[in-house]
Amino acid sequence: MSSLQEFQTRHDLSMEALCARILERHAATIRVKKPAVAVANLARIVETTLMLANRKGFHSMSLRDLTEQSGLSMGALYAYFDSKDTLLMMILGQVVGVVEEVLAHPPDGLANDPAARLRWLLRTHLFLTETMHPWFVFAYMEAKSFPQDGRDLAVGSEMMTESMIAVALADGVARGRFAVPDVMMAAALIKPMLQDWYVKRAKHRRRGITPDLYADQLIAFVEAAVGLKRA
Amino acid sequence: MSSLQEFQTRHDLSMEALCARILERHAATIRVKKPAVAVANLARIVETTLMLANRKGFHSMSLRDLTEQSGLSMGALYAYFDSKDTLLMMILGQVVGVVEEVLAHPPDGLANDPAARLRWLLRTHLFLTETMHPWFVFAYMEAKSFPQDGRDLAVGSEMMTESMIAVALADGVARGRFAVPDVMMAAALIKPMLQDWYVKRAKHRRRGITPDLYADQLIAFVEAAVGLKRA
DNA sequence: GATTAAAGCGAGCGCCCGCTCGTTTTTTCA
DNA sequence: TGAAAAAACGAGCGGGCGCTCGCTTTAATC
Numbered sequence: 121m122s123s124l125q126e127f128q129t130r131h132d133l134s135m136e137a138l139c140a141r142i143l144e145r146h147a148a149t150i151r152v153k154k155p156a157v158a159v160a161n162l163a164r165i166v167e168t169t170l171m172l173a174n175r176k177g178f179h180s181m182s183l184r185d186l187t188e189q190s191g192l193s194m195g196a197l198y199a200y201f202d203s204k205d206t207l208l209m210m211i212l213g214q215v216v217g218v219v220e221e222v223l224a225h226p227p228d229g230l231a232n233d234p235a236a237r238l239r240w241l242l243r244t245h246l247f248l249t250e251t252m253h254p255w256f257v258f259a260y261m262e263a264k265s266f267p268q269d270g271r272d273l274a275v276g277s278e279m280m281t282e283s284m285i286a287v288a289l290a291d292g293v294a295r296g297r298f299a300v301p302d303v304m305m306a307a308a309l310i311k312p313m314l315q316d317w318y319v320k321r322a323k324h325r326r327r328g329i330t331p332d333l334y335a336d337q338l339i340a341f342v343e344a345a346v347g348l349k350r351a
Numbered sequence: 352m353s354s355l356q357e358f359q360t361r362h363d364l365s366m367e368a369l370c371a372r373i374l375e376r377h378a379a380t381i382r383v384k385k386p387a388v389a390v391a392n393l394a395r396i397v398e399t400t401l402m403l404a405n406r407k408g409f410h411s412m413s414l415r416d417l418t419e420q421s422g423l424s425m426g427a428l429y430a431y432f433d434s435k436d437t438l439l440m441m442i443l444g445q446v447v448g449v450v451e452e453v454l455a456h457p458p459d460g461l462a463n464d465p466a467a468r469l470r471w472l473l474r475t476h477l478f479l480t481e482t483m484h485p486w487f488v489f490a491y492m493e494a495k496s497f498p499q500d501g502r503d504l505a506v507g508s509e510m511m512t513e514s515m516i517a518v519a520l521a522d523g524v525a526r527g528r529f530a531v532p533d534v535m536m537a538a539a540l541i542k543p544m545l546q547d548w549y550v551k552r553a554k555h556r557r558r559g560i561t562p563d564l565y566a567d568q569l570i571a572f573v574e575a576a577v578g579l580k581r582a
Numbered sequence: 583g584a585t586t587a588a589a590g591c592g593a594g595c596g597c598c599c600g601c602t603c604g605t606t607t608t609t610t611c612a
Numbered sequence: 613t614g615a616a617a618a619a620a621c622g623a624g625c626g627g628g629c630g631c632t633c634g635c636t637t638t639a640a641t642c
Contacts, residue, residue: 195602265407584641
């Protein structure tokens with residue numbers, strides 16, 4: 121896997137596909153029976169929520185804003201969630217779920233090449249957050265105001281990806297490919313550079329940096345930092 | 352300058368000193384005449400605001416929360432600001448002002464040593480954000496909900512520190528000390544590692560990482576990444 | 583210790599919030 | 613085609629919001 125386009129053909133992360141998953145997960149509480157209707161409306165709701173929340177914050181977005189922008193009535197909204205917090209948790213849960221799915225299964229053939237595995241991790245993370253940009257901005261920026269279980273979910277997800285980086289680094293050190301004094305610290309330094317892609321995407325865009333370009337530059341920067349030696 | 356303690360003796364960033372500066376800046380609108388009283392109450396207001404806003408978001412913090420936690424009445428609060436947004440801008444303005452002051456004046460003797468200047472920038476930024484931790488968390492997390500001029504202020508401040516890093520890198524490249532393919536990109540990658548110290552301080556603390564330790568490790572990581580050659 | 587200015591107080595105003603629920607509209611299917 | 617089921621509607625509810633202002637308390641001055 122090497123380009124954003126390839127990544128996006130491999131994984132269906134369209135709004136419809138993502139909302140179909142949300143519907144599955146919350147079938148018990150969503151009152152609308154016909155899946156086609158439910159998915160379409162969930163898509164409208166989530167799309168609008170991400171737009172408004174990322175513009176002025178989830179808490180500052182009122183449900184009246186949401187009805188106006190989404191075209192659904194107040195009553196219709198409450199057929200999909202039973203409180204504003206539940207709406208938040210639907211979105212967050214989907215983000216965490218996708219991260220788990222996409223990152224936890226690196227392709228075969230990378231098991232014996234820590235440098236390639238690290239490259240795959242960085243690139244895949246960037247392509248994932250690029251594809252689901254507003255979702256990740258939402259999860260990152262609203263984390264502070266999540267209910268307790270949402271906080272735990274988000275922190276757990278963050279720790280998981282960080283430790284995947286750490287494992288790749290440790291493997292590289294063991295095989296003599298990397299020179300890293302403190303593996304956990306290095307992983308902790310790499311993570312915010314990954315996150316910066318979506319947190320400050322407007323800035324990077326303004327500078328003409330594409331996801332592929334950012335990936336290349338980040339990988340070069342990290343490989344120099346961890347002292348990569350040719351195999 | 353090499354340790355956090357040294358930094359803190361050099362710069363008075365106590366709550367009182369910072370609020371005295373806020374008072375100066377907003378003397379025109381603050382209705383309380385006696386400086387001693389005004390500074391003391393501003394300190395209570397700002398301290399409480401940072402605590403509540405960093406816990407659950409500035410917008411979710413009500414002024415009634417603020418009266419309860421600060422011990423001041425509603426009327427007393429409005430002797431210091433004329434709207435909740437003004438309170439926000441007071442804090443933000445002080446953060447931006449201090450960054451300007453502290454970072455814009457590197458000590459003499461670093462002019463001809465880009466590696467030392469880069470080290471000084473990284474260390475000083477970390478020590479500054481460590482000393483004013485809640486202020487920086489506030490400015491970073493609430494940025495999205497700033498009024499337009501606040502956003503511009505924050506973005507400008509961020510760009511300034513980033514370009515100071517970029518200038519040091521470019522100087523190093525020109526003098527043959529660094530090997531960096533794209534100076535602006537490298538600076539853009541370094542900035543989020545600086546910010547991670549205060550954004551995720553709880554995590555680093557849990558791992559026993561002190562500011563001095565983080566500074567050492569970050570500097571080592573960055574110097575490897577930019578290919579530092581001995582002078 | 584009286585006078586006056588400074589500081590502090592907090593109930594109350596109008597507004598908008600999240601959410602409910604009786605009603606209407608649309609869809610389904612014998 | 614008409615009755616039942618599903619979906620959508622939106623005015624209205626209690627309550628908390630930012631903010632004001634007439635009043636009380638504290639401090640300074642002679």
